[in-house]
Amino acid sequence: MWKKVCAGMLSAALLTGAAGTVFAAEANDDVVSLVTQPGQPLVTTTAKTTAAAPVKETAAKAEAPAKVELADRLVINLAARSIAAIRDNQKVALYPIGPGKVSTPTPTGYYKVIDKEVNPTWTDPGSATSIPSGPDNPLGYRWIGIGGNYGIHGTNHPDSVGHYVSNGCIRMHEEDVEKIYDMVEVGTPVDITYNRIVVEKTPDDQIAYYIYPDGYGWQNVTAADVNKWLAGYGVADFVTDADVEQKIQASDGNPTYVAKVYPLYVNGQKLKGKAVVQDDITYLPAVDLAEAAKVSLGWKPDEKVLVSSYGQAVGYKKKDTLYC
Template identity: 70%
Template sequence: MSSKKKILAGAIALALSFGGYLPAAGTAEQGVSLGSLSVASAAEQKDEQMKISINLAARSLALYRGNTRVALYPIGPGKPYTPTPTGYYKIQDKEVNPTWTSPEDPSVSISSGPDCPIGYRWMTIQGNYGIHGTNHPESIGHYVSNGCIRMYNEDVEKLFDNVSVGTPVEITYNRVVVEKAPDDQIVYYIYPDGYGRQDLDVDSVRTWLKGYGVQNFVSDEAITQKIEASDGEPTYIAKVYPLFVNGQKLQSKAVVQEGKTYLPAIELAKEVKVNLGWDAKKEQLISDYGSAHGYLKQDTYYCEPKEAETLFHLQGTLAQDGTFTMTNGAPVAQATAEPEVKPLVEQPSANTAAQTQSAAGEAAQQPTAAAQSTKTDAAAGQTQVKHEKTLQEIEAEATKKG
């Protein structure tokens, strides 16, 4: 826009209607710089383009260089009855010391200065919508504008200096925000439904957490309480690390919660081609090599690294590159028991097929994985395993539950 007089859809109304909560997570009264915005070379900036990402539910604006967030600012978006539009835009125009023109009466305007409703910076994103400063800093963090993105003057000036015409602008409305902190902790936030457009339940929140591999490490009750609070406060769940077995990256991650490391037992068994079962009464995992304590979390089985040595002959450690790396180690001696188990992983055999037990009462008492019972071969002195369900059926059940 060439004219310095703008009829703004997002201009400040004389009577401010305050609603909602201030954004949490370090967005108190002004933006938080998460990294230097001026050290990148021209070549680096070309490869890692700046991007603005606005979350209306969180009332926050994040500035990214490539995939790295370098700054986070609180904002004042549109009121519920004049909401800021979501979508993908670009900075179309930038102006220093803009003049405000009343959207109700174009003959009324206020020049740049302490009384100007749009402060000292203006960036057009579409039509009359823009990102700008304010002469009412107390309004930031609330749904207050006619659709524009309002910022503290000092914050919008920093943003103005680090973006250009053409910088992408993404505007979303996401009540659930999940992030990985610098110390590898996964933290999530739930914000109030200021626009009344996004209902949440336990399953939908778990879907967000699944992308970070921690969906099984929060209880239904805890998620329900967090939805009810919807206060934008952080909840730290666990640390996660990419998991490698003999050089192969697994789909699931190593999860560290309250000092304990959890490894996905079924994926480890598949990777090293070992049969795996579950003794529900003893809470033990049973493999071809022995048995060890296991954990059942949201229909997923886990073991600790020391148990992985017994069950899979794998030894693991957290590497300097931030990955949890496991390799074949020396076998660990284990006494043979005769537990009632259910198969979790069944390796294919050229000589035998899976056998089925039909005792309905027994199946009802076991967890949802396939049932497995053992009997001692007196001649060979070995433990043989009967399987009720094939690995394909187990995977199909897990897919339905996921």
Template identity: 50%
Template sequence: SPTPTGRRTVVDMEINPTWIDPDSGTSIPSGPDCPIGYRWIGIGGNYGIHGTNVPSAIGTYASHGCVRMNEADVEDLYAHIVKGIPVDILYERVVVQQEADHTVVYYIYPDGYGKEPLDVSKVKAKLAPFGVASCVSDDDIKQAIEASDGNPRYVAKVYDIYLGGKKLDARAFGKDGHIYLPVMPLARAAGIKADWSSNWNQIRTPYGSAKAVLKNRSLLIDAADAPALLHLTGSLDENYNYQMK
């Protein structure tokens, strides 16, 4: 049974709960045979967030609409919440996260109830607020949609850029051991004239030229080329900001 979407509230919490089968009324006390594990977080009706004695079933369509978690995770969650807090249940196949080191990762989950058909544009719209829509190819997204396996797909690291202490609107990207910079916003901020040659895939400035890649209407250069091309140097600070001067 699908979990009802929308806002609910934690209405009851129980340690070592007894499970009652909603179909037959059979009860199973707390213990290794109890399907809801050792923590129950009720969110109204017969629905709850709980553990499970069959961890391999997590992520499959096997419950009566409850939300199952690994036991260690639900016990940790239980210790950090109280009755009355809101619970928002979303049907969301595409989940995008930014990790502690600023790596953006996305997951695509199966459409078990046929509620959210996906295409490349919809996935890119989810990636856009994180600034990495241009860093993943259409083919890669198509493959991810076809798989819909919920596995993490790492896109790139994203860094805010500061020039002379002032934050720019554009962002830098880290991928495959390189940092890539949006050259045109940097050139404008530094007051440097820059020209793009599509025939040679090069950016030219009064200081020199360098290869550039056009990604989603943004021209990117390798940060290693910035000193010769723009007379600017940069590095990451402890907060994962890319500081340039």
């Protein structure tokens, strides 16, 4: 239960990637021992000390990405109706798309670019009538084939982009597909997914999550699903189930910013737990830190005070986890 208990009173021995906040607190009775180190009794004096002023965290400025000539792969999220160009595991471009209708959905899976064509000719599969490149061509002026009759292309109906409209191909605005066209070559991987939950880390270390509508009716989303995704980024304790449920009900695809996360080290050793910054307060994982630094740790649940062999700190309980 206490494996993930968190606190921040080990300030002198710790290094984090974010600015920390040091506290002191009045001691009380009834200490629950969380981590016990030989020869290090918990501090249980009743002397009062004054809490130190929090140190305001300052976000680092994100560097402008370098000019991208080729993408390592394309990632299409049908639920988000978007296509992303990925290079060195970073999203370098993101554009809206118009995927297949509900009756003719775009298939998910792993594909690759098999051909490219400028000014493609379109052949009507029903009548076999061909339409050359021009304003009447529904493929626009670029075609990126990914297998079978499926491809990524422009459109002469730009207002259809952002909706489920095609027979299975990926429609894009002409100016966008021309940029994507120049970023790929034959053989570039194309991943097509359907993910209503998207979590990402922004360039300034902020964790944001999105919930998209279920356009195809393929994926039911629960608060537990969202929490599982957020836990992978270390911020699941910093959202409430009520807020997540409200977000699922909205399913508007807008970002919800949770907190900033930073790697946490003790004596050069990277810990599993992270430093989390929310509303300019930095929260640190006490048990992980105590074990790494070989410091005894206890918890006074009634007074909400964490006690260590270095001193005491006010604790904050978020879900089943304590932070300081």
